Amino acid sequence: xxxxxxxxxxxxxxxxxxxxxxxxxxxxxxxxxxxxxxxxxxxxxxxxxxxxxxxxxxxxxxxxxxxxxxxxxxxxxxxxxxxxxxxxxxxxxxxxxxxxxxxxxxxxxxxxxxxxxxxxxxxxxxxxxxxxxxxxxxxxxxxxxxxxxxxxxxxxxxxxxxxxxxxxxxxxxxxxxxxxxxxxxx
Numbered sequence: 141x142x143x144x145x146x147x148x149x150x151x152x153x154x155x156x157x158x159x160x161x162x163x164x165x166x167x168x169x170x171x172x173x174x175x176x177x178x179x180x181x182x183x184x185x186x187x188x189x190x191x192x193x194x195x196x197x198x199x200x201x202x203x204x205x206x207x208x209x210x211x212x213x214x215x216x217x218x219x220x221x222x223x224x225x226x227x228x229x230x231x232x233x234x235x236x237x238x239x240x241x242x243x244x245x246x247x248x249x250x251x252x253x254x255x256x257x258x259x260x261x262x263x264x265x266x267x268x269x270x271x272x273x274x275x276x277x278x279x280x281x282x283x284x285x286x287x288x289x290x291x292x293x294x295x296x297x298x299x300x301x302x303x304x305x306x307x308x309x310x311x312x313x314x315x316x317x318x319x320x321x322x323x324x325x326x
Contacts (some may be wrong), residue, residue, distance in 0.1 A: 142259060143208040146320050147177060150272070151184030153318035154296045158185065158239060158270050159192055161294060165268060167236020168195045172212075172226060172258050174276070175202040178281070180209025181272050182241025183216040188219055197235075199226035201254050206231040228257040235267045242289045243276035245302065250287040251277045259288050268293035274302055275311045283307025299323045 162169065171186050173179035179200070186196045198221060203211045219221055226232070242258055243251070251259060259277055262269055269292045274280055277289030283304025293313040297305075300322045305312060 141322060143177070143206070144211060146322060147180050147184055147208050147212060148180050149320035150298050150318070151188055153298070153320060154181065154239070154270065154272055155185050155188035156272050157294060157296045157316055157318075158189060158237060159194070161237055161268060161270060165236040167190060167215055167267070168197055168233065169235040169237045169239060170232045170235035170241040170267075171196060171198045172242050172262060173198055173200045174244075174255070175209075176244055176246060177206060177209055178241050178244030178272055178276075179204055180206065180212040182239060183209070184213035185239055185241065185272070186216050186221050187212075187219060190219065196221060199232050199258075200224070201258055216225050226254065226258050226261075228254070228261065235265060237265050238262050238265060238269045238277050240269050240271040240292060242290075244273050245280040247277060247279065247286055251289075252287070256288055259290050263291050269313075271295045271312075273297050274308070278304065278308050280304055285311065298322075301302055307322070
């Protein structure tokens with residue numbers, strides 16, 4: 141299946157869950173996007189939430205690297221969604237909800253620099269965090285953090301729980317497994 145289609149399906153599934161959380165929290169939805177496919181999901185989630193009438197803001201750590209993620213970022217920007225670079229000196233205003241689309245399943249080394257600053261900001265902002273696929277900083281296989289990790293209130297994961305979810309329980313919050321059109325592993 142094309143990566144762009146999987147990304148769109150993932151974003152739609154996460155947006156549905158964020159809207160359920162948003163019904164209980166007032167304020168802007170801030171989406172923290174990284175450079176990979178997880179960030180591409182975040183840009184597409186922002187679009188879905190905007191179309192649903194929610195106030196959204198995207199804060200980025202770098203520019204999308206892959207074609208699908210770049211396409212989602214370009215669509216969000218063409219819609220006029222507010223997109224700014226995340227900086228620790230001027231983090232986003234206090235949000236009602238944060239969507240963690242920073243690091244995905246490929247996180248395999250210690251989280252440092254701006255990524256670490258973004259995770260620390262998310263954990264300290266006081267808003268519920270919805271993580272895309274798994275909390276940023278968590279190793280999908282071992283469930284252990286790579287130095288630091290997001291503490292999510294809700295994790296929307298795709299196709300099936302990750303191998304490390306049992307060990308990562310204290311970072312996951314509630315878990316929703318969403319289908320994205322790809323078959324589950326055997």
